[in-house]
Amino acid sequence: MRIGAYEIMNAYETVKAIVDRYGGKHDSVIAILQDVQSEYNYLPEDALRAVASQLGLPLIQVCGVATFFKAFSLKPRGEHTVRVCLGTACHVRGAPAVLDEAKRQLGIEPGNTTDDMRFTLETVNCLGACALGPIVVVDDEYQGQMGPGKVKKVLNKYKKTPRDRKHAEITVSS
Amino acid sequence: MQRLQSAVELEKLRGRILSQRKPEKPCISICGGTGCHAYGCEDIAKAFKNEIKRQGLSKQVELKVTGCHGFCERGPLIVVYPQKIFYQRVSPGDVSEIIAETIIKGNIIDRLLYVDPVSGEKAQFEKDVPFYKRQQRLVFGNNGLIDPTNIEDYLATGGYSALSRVLYNMQPEEVIEEIKKSDLRGRGGGGFPTGRKWESCRNAPSSDGIRYVICNADEGDPGAYMDRSLLEGNPHSVLEGMVIGAYAVGAHDGYVYVRLEYPLALKNLDIALGQAREYGFIGQNILGSGFDFNIKISRGGGAFICGESTALMASLEGRVGEPRPKHIHTALQGLYGKPTNLNNVETWANVPLIINRGADWYSQIGTDGSKGTKIFSLVGKINNTGLVEVPMGITLREIIYDIGGGIPHGKKFKAVQTGGPSGGCLPESLIDLPVDFDRLTRAGSIMGSGGMIIMDEGTCMVDIARYFVQFLTGESCGKCVPCREGLDRMLDILTDITEGKGKEEDIALLEELGDVIKEASLCALGSTAPNPVLSTIRYFRDEYEAHVIEKRCPAGVCKALITFTIDAEKCTGCGVCAKECPQGAISGEKKKPHIIDQEKCIKCGLCRDSCKFDAVIIL
Numbered sequence: 001m002r003i004g005a006y007e008i009m010n011a012y013e014t015v016k017a018i019v020d021r022y023g024g025k026h027d028s029v030i031a032i033l034q035d036v037q038s039e040y041n042y043l044p045e046d047a048l049r050a051v052a053s054q055l056g057l058p059l060i061q062v063c064g065v066a067t068f069f070k071a072f073s074l075k076p077r078g079e080h081t082v083r084v085c086l087g088t089a090c091h092v093r094g095a096p097a098v099l100d101e102a103k104r105q106l107g108i109e110p111g112n113t114t115d116d117m118r119f120t121l122e123t124v125n126c127l128g129a130c131a132l133g134p135i136v137v138v139d140d141e142y143q144g145q146m147g148p149g150k151v152k153k154v155l156n157k158y159k160k161t162p163r164d165r166k167h168a169e170i171t172v173s174s
Numbered sequence: 175m176q177r178l179q180s181a182v183e184l185e186k187l188r189g190r191i192l193s194q195r196k197p198e199k200p201c202i203s204i205c206g207g208t209g210c211h212a213y214g215c216e217d218i219a220k221a222f223k224n225e226i227k228r229q230g231l232s233k234q235v236e237l238k239v240t241g242c243h244g245f246c247e248r249g250p251l252i253v254v255y256p257q258k259i260f261y262q263r264v265s266p267g268d269v270s271e272i273i274a275e276t277i278i279k280g281n282i283i284d285r286l287l288y289v290d291p292v293s294g295e296k297a298q299f300e301k302d303v304p305f306y307k308r309q310q311r312l313v314f315g316n317n318g319l320i321d322p323t324n325i326e327d328y329l330a331t332g333g334y335s336a337l338s339r340v341l342y343n344m345q346p347e348e349v350i351e352e353i354k355k356s357d358l359r360g361r362g363g364g365g366f367p368t369g370r371k372w373e374s375c376r377n378a379p380s381s382d383g384i385r386y387v388i389c390n391a392d393e394g395d396p397g398a399y400m401d402r403s404l405l406e407g408n409p410h411s412v413l414e415g416m417v418i419g420a421y422a423v424g425a426h427d428g429y430v431y432v433r434l435e436y437p438l439a440l441k442n443l444d445i446a447l448g449q450a451r452e453y454g455f456i457g458q459n460i461l462g463s464g465f466d467f468n469i470k471i472s473r474g475g476g477a478f479i480c481g482e483s484t485a486l487m488a489s490l491e492g493r494v495g496e497p498r499p500k501h502i503h504t505a506l507q508g509l510y511g512k513p514t515n516l517n518n519v520e521t522w523a524n525v526p527l528i529i530n531r532g533a534d535w536y537s538q539i540g541t542d543g544s545k546g547t548k549i550f551s552l553v554g555k556i557n558n559t560g561l562v563e564v565p566m567g568i569t570l571r572e573i574i575y576d577i578g579g580g581i582p583h584g585k586k587f588k589a590v591q592t593g594g595p596s597g598g599c600l601p602e603s604l605i606d607l608p609v610d611f612d613r614l615t616r617a618g619s620i621m622g623s624g625g626m627i628i629m630d631e632g633t634c635m636v637d638i639a640r641y642f643v644q645f646l647t648g649e650s651c652g653k654c655v656p657c658r659e660g661l662d663r664m665l666d667i668l669t670d671i672t673e674g675k676g677k678e679e680d681i682a683l684l685e686e687l688g689d690v691i692k693e694a695s696l697c698a699l700g701s702t703a704p705n706p707v708l709s710t711i712r713y714f715r716d717e718y719e720a721h722v723i724e725k726r727c728p729a730g731v732c733k734a735l736i737t738f739t740i741d742a743e744k745c746t747g748c749g750v751c752a753k754e755c756p757q758g759a760i761s762g763e764k765k766k767p768h769i770i771d772q773e774k775c776i777k778c779g780l781c782r783d784s785c786k787f788d789a790v791i792i793l
Contacts, residue, residue, distance in 0.1 A: 030473070089397045097783075126394075126398070128402050131553075135212075148779050148783050
């Protein structure tokens with residue numbers, strides 16, 4: 001999903017609406033970046049600059065937060081996010097072999113996106129659905145009791161379909 | 175809804191709610207925790223809704239989607255009240271039969287009952303299932319009775335009565351005294367006495383009188399999900415605990431810091447908070463008592479270190495989540511430099527219970543130094559994966575065998591890992607160890623937040639140590655050198671060992687490094703980080719030696735030290751593995767045993783995964 005010129009022009013406005021929602025407070029920077037990211041699916045440079053200038057913070061401080069927390073991505077992400085759970089329970093049940101196979105199938109390392117922008121591969125430290133381990137979550141759908149042999153089939157299911165956005169990011173009212 | 179203005183109004187409302195409820199009316203309680211969600215419980219709830227409507231039973235039957243019931247292994251779960259009939263592995267196809275047979279005729283459907291794999295006996299009711307029988311579910315037990323999105327369900331179980339008692343009948347000092355007397359210790363990992371923490375926060379000087387309370391819901395330990403399940407299933411119990419704590423320490427603002435990976439917990443907590451405000455349990459002039467307290471929800475950014483109190487507070491202030499040295503406790507100088515009382519989700523949920531039933535009752539449960547119950551998540555190589563709440567002092571054996579049902583596939587138990595990445599691995603020789611804060615620490619592990627990961631003979635302890643160190647290397651914030659550099663070096667050494675490049679002196683070097691990291695790190699993440707390595711060396715030195723000296727992985731896990739081969743006696747020559755092999759490394763005639771070309775094999779395990787005859791073996 002490449003971001004178009006139109007969106008970049010609008011970064012300032014989009015960010016402003018979000019910053020205003022939090023009353024422009026410095027301590028809301030993490031929440032603001034989270035909302036900006038759900039808007040763009042990643043944090044474009046222009047949006048980071050807009051956040052910094054609108055909050056009156058040095059850009060380096062905003063970038064520091066954006067690079068410290070794992071929830072943020074500075075690179076555009078693919079249509080589908082494939083998350084392989086590497087929690088301890090999944091690990092002892094064979095998650096590393098599942099991850100290896102996902103890497104092989106997609107041809108990328110975790111944290112990267114396929115060239116066709118279809119899939120982003122990520123690892124997660126525990127989803128707390130340990131009874132189903134090893135677990136792979138594609139977008140919001142849980143695939144339980146995975147083995148390396150099931151990876152290809154699961155990925156094929158998502159190859160041609162767009163992301164189901166019915167469970168959009170959760171925002172909290174307070 | 176008008177905000178409640180007094181304790182009397184609350185009791186009137188409770189009376190009205192209870193009078194409208196008929197205990198004899200059938201109620202179908204569907205587990206809607208994250209685990210059962212993953213199994214597809216939403217479709218079952220939908221099917222029930224449609225079937226009830228189709229049969230015109232809306233008035234006669236109640237349907238409730240609740241939080242986690244605990245027995246994740248057998249999900250999707252449903253319990254039919256009032257008898258508490260327990261059905262497991264339910265699918266949407268079973269729904270019309272449950273309505274026709276169980277709800278209308280009162281018959282039990284045999285096929286959906288739980289069968290005890292040991293005795294072969296069927297359990298009809300929830301209380302007869304061995305998984306539940308040995309538990310004491312004081313904090314977690316109401317989950318099955320409560321629709322977390324409906325505050326009236328919480329009020330029907332006696333909710334917010336502790337709060338009204340505290341606000342109207344107790345001075346803040348008395349509340350602190352009661353919590354101190356109960357000997358409640360922090361459930362987040364440290365085990366610090368909660369009452370003492372509250373007292374120092376209350377007594378800490380604050381120039382403008384501002385104090386904060388925080389609920390730490392940044393549950394980052396892999397394999398631990400009890401905090402999430404409490405927030406998802408019974409959010410009001412946590413909120414009630416927080417308001418009581420705020421009253422005791424004199425705070426008017428509070429935060430719940432929730433891990434980002436927990437969308438359902440965030441959603442249910444947000445709904446609960448809205449309802450608590452609407453009813454007058456949170457906000458200005460709570461229950462007409464004149465006490466004000468507001469709560470904000472903050473979403474974490476996905477950093478394990480933010481479970482550490484000072485890092486969490488930095489993150490709440492909008493900064494990078496780096497910890498600071500704790501020469502001055504956060505109870506004295508925490509969020510924005512003000513006295514701050516931080517407790518974990520489970521600790522907060524214990525508070526209303528203690529107030530309602532008294533410190534004397536509470537402190538009868540448990541051991542000398544650890545009172546009450548603890549929720550553990552029992553996961554890994556165990557038959558009954560799930561959340562269990564047991565009194566402190568129960569033995570590991572009771573948890574693993576009586577509740578957990580032992581190890582799957584008849585394999586041998588090897589170790590239990592407690593306390594998350596900062597904890598340790600305890601061997602079979604310690605299986606009769608009573609579980610409490612102090613005994614776990616003495617055995618070289620910790621209670622932590624309550625993850626219990628069971629490992630069998632197919633788990634390599636060196637690989638597990640490497641796994642945890644890799645996890646912690648990725649999560650180290652990088653601020654202090656011993657943790658940042660020390661863990662990196664540990665990971666290098668452990669990786670070498672698992673790849674067959676280990677040297678004999680490496681084990682001693684790991685121990686030395688571990689001691690330095692323990693002593694010299696800035697925060698608890700670093701100072702406990704070597705635990706998984708030190709405890710596995712302490713109890714499983716022979717496995718390290720097998721890797722280093724014999725270049726052998728006894729558990730058959732470390733890729734560089736194993737080979738995949740085909741058992742000619744079991745192989746039927748079906749050819750599935752050859753088709754699956756991405757390297758074209760498997761060959762053989764049809765219906766004749768196949769062989770693996772070791773030169774080409776990348777040990778991906780696809781052949782083993784695809785073989786229906788267990789003919790692919792690891793040597």
